[in-house]
Amino acid sequence: MTPGASSSSLTPLTLQAVAAVALVALAVVLLGGMxxxxxxxxxxxxxxxxxxLLWLAFQGARRSSHVVRRVVRRATPEIAPEAAADLALRPSx
Numbered sequence: 045m046t047p048g049a050s051s052s053s054l055t056p057l058t059l060q061a062v063a064a065v066a067l068v069a070l071a072v073v074l075l076g077g078m079x080x081x082x083x084x085x086x087x088x089x090x091x092x093x094x095x096x097l098l099w100l101a102f103q104g105a106r107r108s109s110h111v112v113r114r115v116v117r118r119a120t121p122e123i124a125p126e127a128a129a130d131l132a133l134r135p136s137x
């Protein structure tokens with residue numbers, strides 16, 4: 045600064061410093077936003093894959109239970125299906 049200038053006046057050097065800080069802040073905000081979106085997208089993708097796997101497991105268990113019931117009903121034709129279901133729920137000791 046020159047001896048006659050007041051300390052509160054802006055010089056080109058301080059304007060460049062303010063512009064540099066603003067650009068760095070903008071770059072940090074943009075990179076942080078991109079990182080957040082990348083992580084959020086990855087978490088969302090992982091949750092969708094997990095949901096699909098759980099759905100497949102549920103469908104497999106459901107189909108297996110239907111097959112087991114069908115096999116039990118065919119193996120014991122003399123018992124009515126209602127009684128077979130009752131026996132399966134309350135076995136005799």
